[in-house]
Amino acid sequence: MSNIDIATQSRVQQWLSSQYDEQTRGLVQKLVDQTDQTELIDSFYKELEFGTGGLRGIMGVGSNRINKYTLGKATQGLANYLKKQYPGQAIKVSVSYDSRNNSQEFGHLVADIFSANDIHVYLFKELRPTPMLSFAIRHFGCQSGVMLTASHNPKEYNGYKAYGNDGGQLVAPHDENVITEVNAIQQVDEISFTRKPENITLVEEDFDQIYIEQNKQLSIHPEIVAQQKDLKIVFSPIHGTGITLVPKTLEAWGFTNVHVVEEQANPDGNFPTVIYPNPEEEEAMSKAKKKGQDLDADLVLATDPDADRVGVAIKNHQGEFQLLNGNQIGSLLTYYVLATKKEKGDLKSDDFTVKTIVTTNLISDISSAFQVSNYETLTGFKFIGEIMTRLEGKENYLVGGEESYGFLVGDLVRDKDAVNSCAFIAEMTAYFKSKGKSVYDVLMDIYTEYGFYKEKLISLTKKGKAGAEEIQQMMADLRANPPQTLGSIAVKEIRDYENRVTLDIASGQQTAIELPKSDVLQFITVDGDVISARPSGTEPKIKFYCSVKESLNDVQAYQEIADKLDQKVKNVMADIVKD
Template sequence: MHWKSKMAHWLEYLPPEDPLSMELQIEPQPEDCFYKDLEFGTAGMRGRLGPGTNRMNIFTVRKAVAGLAKHIIELGQDAMNQGVALAYDCRHKSPEFALESAKILGMYGIRTYLFKELRPTPVLSFAVRHLGAAAGIMITASHNPPEYNGLKVYGPDGAQLPPEAADNIVKKIETIESEFSFDRPDEKELQQQGVLFYVGKQIDNAYLDSLTTIQLNKKFSSDLSIVFTPLHGTATHLVRKGLAGAGFYKVTFVKEQMHPDADFSTVESPNPEEHSAFELAIEYGERVDADILLATDPDADRLGVAVKNNQGQYTVLTGNQIGALMLHYLLKKKRLPCNGAMINTIVTSDLGRAIAFDFGVKTLNTLTGFKFIAEKIAEFEKTEEYKFLFGYEESYGYLIGDFVRDKDAVQAAVFIAEVAAFYKNQGKSLYEGLMDLFEKYGYYQESLQSIQLDGKDGARQISRIMDVFRNDPPEIINDIPVLVLEDYLTSESTHIPSGIKAPIDLPKENVLKFKLADESWFCIRPSGTEPKCRFYFAVKGETMSDSQEKLSLIEKEVMGQVDSLLDYVSSGI
């Protein structure tokens, strides 16, 4: 259906006084609201709030959840009885979307366990496993700006959906003729019918009990000084409880950011990857001379960390650096099985691999996305070939205990506090601990560049970038030969000088990775949830200055090629 026809259908159905109708009538880019349907994939769906098929609103949520309901019905009555765990975060419309999801599921006779108040994403993952549910729904847009919301769907293992299940749900969604056709029961009816149950503290308590199992040393002194901020999100209660349960009581909370706020009013972005998100935490840290600053994103699946450097100034660590510190401590202190394995992604630093190798631990790479790490954990459970020890990705996601099957900032906050206490007992800061790792394993440095290209034209530009780098790969970057192109869409690795190809044993995804002769690499990956294209860069140097110079040069050359390509596409040549 043409976008204008879709828009006319919406305006015909919606009363003129409906907020979505009123918003649509003044929308400056109506085509973008309707030119496609909001895509549903293994990560669910995510988009801007607003009217239209390409926006997050009550109608697109109903349609997506109806697709999930049909999928569950196809699995059988047992799955319907096992039901769906359902949670939401602090964003605009999150409570409404959660309740509407429960109503749609109830309409199809599927039991729902709905959290009474907002909860972190990892607690939803835990709840699916704890309740033995057939699926889970988390209403969140993670760390996106305030104008976004989303819907993540989880399978019975507490992990985000595998491709087969997501594809089946998409097929079910496509059978629904109209998003306006649902006759949902109300909340009281669902409770009377025994298909809607509210949950809360009992799940929290079970989660906190499991959280104690990741602690490796319970004898640390409790004088580690911590500043914590949830960046207006969901982590306050559980991080507070988790730190106290691990013996950390000297915690200062950033009071301006402790309460949920859908507008994230004190930060430009509620993303702990952004250094600006730590501005208030740094002020608090300087006031109390804190050893470590911790920040979680709104749905508490990502953790950022800041520590004092050798000049006494707080510096925000990268996700790769935090992961390396946690991994090294865990392998040093944990009794290691003979078949232990660490899992990370194809765009994660090679520092983790070097640490794991030093301890005789296998490193397994997955595609970007924690669902692939969770998939590997499930595979380990079936085959017993490996024992899961640790999983992480560069985008501030970590997993220590596998009682959760998505990245977990609550776990990570408690565990990195223990790592910091370990170094403090040695008379060192966490930053000095990181420098020790660099000195031993090499000066690994990484960076990420991201370009946002909105709408239909943006999608065309991103597609053009991928086509050019795929079909005409660079042979030299910064006078360093490019040796290998790994194309994860074709599942082929090509040795560029010889043209020899080898298979890649990973699921297909539109990602390109280029490996250079000096162990540097860069990777190009369009986002699956945002109108962005991401460029990952990684180098290894003999000194910090050497690695930083290498990183700057490779980044400058690759992004220069991208800018030239975008200029060419924009010119219409």
């Protein structure tokens, strides 16, 4: 290990000590004995840290992997923090897990550690979606909660989402304070692993009905659903937790013609029918789309493994199913909620919507047209949840979302909720069908009324220590030498969320950004195009987002304008994305 830095060597030696179980030590020694020590370095060069989605990584041995000990440290650190936050109080947490390999085992491990620390645990008896965990925290009056999931990451990954007492994922300063407590744990014997059964309450299947019923009460047009109950819906859980709640929720709302993609119905952490269990991907949605085409369905839905993200396919004017992107889904949901509430006279002066800084401005344009406030926040639904909690009792949250396929209608939970979203997307489809329109027709109407937005996301994967350093250097280079033009269009404004400042290029004037620090750069062109660069907080990726806009006065010109915008996006991205 002579070519490995001292800090990494120290971590390796610690994991070879008798503090760790025999199996773990054997696996670490196997990595040490390998000629190529890349995997050893990647497993030990750092400690796993909380990002925008909590703790997430590849499963395996090492300080930079998801395993019994890294999850143990995280849980013990969280337990220590909760005891300091709530001194002398009876502390309660909720724990759930998805269909990933080891998720159930990890869920029970986390519950055991909390119970050993005399914290009462509401542990889901069986796998359930992330939004159910958020709902349970609020329902049981918990101070915290943990969801074992790596969302839509590949099968090698697992993760740990930590929540606060509002049901939202931890935000500053709590996330940083938990990290401090985690890092303070230097020895394995500081972690209490021995389960205290009396401190664990199993959450049974009947709890589903409470969540479903409260969601059903959010329905805007139950009478339309009753009229359109035969709406033909295809649903795939992509081997995840969505199977436990989405079909039951759609049935409870009144939809009687739901067809599950059988090949993807069973929870399976190997995700055998897809490359990635990500409903953003055409490949992951292909079986659901084919079933939709075969059945001539009205709507195709799919959820990721922990059922907080939803993919949607609708029929276009050629009768073919095409995927909607996250910006389109969010815009349609925003339009549906605001338009139908206005129609019923239910819009109030204190209503608001929320989107993230890399999500389409079409959502804010729609909100503005309905005279509804739209708040913009950092990337990650936890920041949307934070706004909801901060404004609770003062303003009324209606709908929010992010381009990465996460949405929430109503304020039952504080995280994105694909179960809730599936129900509302189905209701929206039924409502527009009752008006003689398809969802695609309505999307065209939105484009002609508010402007035709086109967005593109390019993700570059950079794995391991070398990849992390490369991503860091890419962001440093963009800050040191920002582009003056993108796609031959002049940049007029640069927003640096890390340094919390906006620079006006022409005047040189700087104004403060009020949002918390985040490693994001945005370049705004004179045409109003928005180009963002952002390292992912949950994956070994750097992401580049581009959003452009053009007027669409006639639907007949859709393809012509779409081609024009596609070329513009291509030109812009070629100037900023350097692989």
